[in-house]
Amino acid sequence: xxxxxxxxxxxxxxxxxxxxxxxxxxxxxxxxxxxxxxxxxxxxxxxxxxxxxxxxxxxxxxxxxxxxxxxxxxxxxxxxxxxxxxxxxxxxxxxxxxxxxxxxxxxxxxxxxxxxxxxxxxxxxxxxxxxxxxxxxxxxxxxxxxxxxxxxxxxxxxxxxxxxxxxxxxxxxxxxxxxxxxxxxxxxxxxxxxxxxxxxxxxxxxxxxxxxxxxxxxxxxxxxxxxxxxxxxxxxxxxxxxxxxxxxxxxxxxxxxxxxxxxxxxxxxxxxxxxxxxxxxxxxxxxxxxxxxxxxxxxxxxxxxxxxxxxxxxxxxxxxxxxxxxx
Numbered sequence: 001x002x003x004x005x006x007x008x009x010x011x012x013x014x015x016x017x018x019x020x021x022x023x024x025x026x027x028x029x030x031x032x033x034x035x036x037x038x039x040x041x042x043x044x045x046x047x048x049x050x051x052x053x054x055x056x057x058x059x060x061x062x063x064x065x066x067x068x069x070x071x072x073x074x075x076x077x078x079x080x081x082x083x084x085x086x087x088x089x090x091x092x093x094x095x096x097x098x099x100x101x102x103x104x105x106x107x108x109x110x111x112x113x114x115x116x117x118x119x120x121x122x123x124x125x126x127x128x129x130x131x132x133x134x135x136x137x138x139x140x141x142x143x144x145x146x147x148x149x150x151x152x153x154x155x156x157x158x159x160x161x162x163x164x165x166x167x168x169x170x171x172x173x174x175x176x177x178x179x180x181x182x183x184x185x186x187x188x189x190x191x192x193x194x195x196x197x198x199x200x201x202x203x204x205x206x207x208x209x210x211x212x213x214x215x216x217x218x219x220x221x222x223x224x225x226x227x228x229x230x231x232x233x234x235x236x237x238x239x240x241x242x243x244x245x246x247x248x249x250x251x252x253x254x255x256x257x258x259x260x261x262x263x264x265x266x267x268x269x270x271x272x273x274x275x276x277x278x279x280x281x282x283x284x285x286x287x288x289x290x291x292x293x294x295x296x297x298x299x300x301x302x303x304x305x306x307x308x309x310x311x312x313x314x315x316x317x318x319x320x321x322x323x324x325x326x327x
Contacts, residue, residue: 008038012046016067024048024069084224085217087174089125092225094305096130096232096261097286099180100157101149102137107287107302107321108161112168114319114326115306122306122317126171128223130261130284131178131232134158139183142294151184155206162212173214176223177203178232178262226309228316229254233262233283245269246283254281259307259316261286264300266320282318 015031022030028044048054050067093115098108115124134154138144165173184203188196199205204216217223223230233250242249246263251271257280264286272278285303302321307314320327 008035008043008046011035011038012043012050013067016047016050020067020069024051024053081219082221084229085174085221087126087128087223087225087230089172090310091123091306091308092126092128092174093124093169094128094130094230094259094261094284094307095287096284096304097132097264097288098129098161099132099135099286099288100154100161102135102289102292103157104287104289104302106324110302110321110324110326111287111304112164114304116168118306122308124169124171127165127169127173128225128230128307129173129175130223130230130259131176131234132180132261132288133161133175134180135288136180136183139187145293158207159212162207162209162214166212171213173212174217174223175209175214176217176230176232179234225259225307226311226314227257228307228309228314229256229258231258231260233260247281250281250283251279255279257281257314259284259305259318264288264290264298266301266303266318268318280316282316284318285320 011031012027015027019027019030024044024047027047028040031043032038032040045054050064051069052064053069093111095108095111115122134157136151136154137148138150162173181203185196188201195201204210207214209216220235222235231250231254233246236253238253242263245267246260246265247267247269250258250260251269255273259282261284263283265283266285267283268280269282270278270280282305284305285301287302287304290298290300290302303319304321305319306317308317309315
């Protein structure tokens with residue numbers, strides 16, 4: 001029946017001549033919109049028949065070279081690498097929101113001391129810096145105090161801190177770049193885009209990360225630590241901050257086991273989904289000044305986390321610090 005020169009067959013051939021590069025389903029839709037008396041699926045079968053796309057049905061049919069489907073040649077697509085970053089180690093100390101040079105040295109020392117003191121029961125194979133190690137205040141879009149330390153001072157702070165971590169633990173360090181690190185790149189893109197692709201001016205080179213066994217994690221990639229997802233919090237639309245519970249905000253937006261920072265608040269939320277799976281999300285406290293000049297009234301607290309896993313099970317020890325004491 002499809003081989004007969006029917007009215008529908010002529011419509012199909014005319015449309016194929018007019019739109020040779022459109023997919024068969026789109027061709028059928030165009031015809032169906034103009035001629036609703038013909039069934040869409042029937043039109044599509046005839047389009048595919050003329051193009052020799054009907055598989056077994058088309059093997060014994062004469063070829064229709066005129067209507068052979070050649071997809072239009074599209075330009076290559078630019079790919080943003082959003083693939084997860086896999087942490088192979090089985091245990092890690094998670095530090096976040098240090099914000100050099102407005103760090104809290106007592107809080108940092110307390111976290112490092114705890115990890116050293118408990119390394120027998122909490123062995124450490126890696127350290128994860130989960131974003132905002134630097135503040136980059138002078139590169140922000142806010143009104144700035146010129147007396148505050150600048151980028152050069154922050155670079156020195158980072159190198160000194162990474163040396164402290166190597167001296168104390170000697171393990172690989174993973175450094176996730178987040179919104180405050182991106183202030184540097186954003187500034188280059190805005191004010192000096194012509195030199196943006198010069199390798200040596202990227203933060204990972206200015207910080208000399210390779211020297212300190214430190215691996216940068218860029219491009220808003222999710223960190224996978226077994227079944228636990230680790231994000232800073234700025235990766236998700238609207239961020240992970242919440243006026244009530246940042247961990248619950250993480251659960252509502254991620255719906256999988258997730259550890260985040262960004263909010264500067266220690267929190268936890270557990271909820272069961274429709275598959276009867278118990279999902280828990282956590283947010284960690286910060287290691288910076290709790291009362292900065294731009295936000296002196298807040299609900300921040302100092303804190304950090306220790307994480308451990310085997311092949312199927314992971315554990316999060318989400319700790320807070322108050323007056324140099326770990327709880």
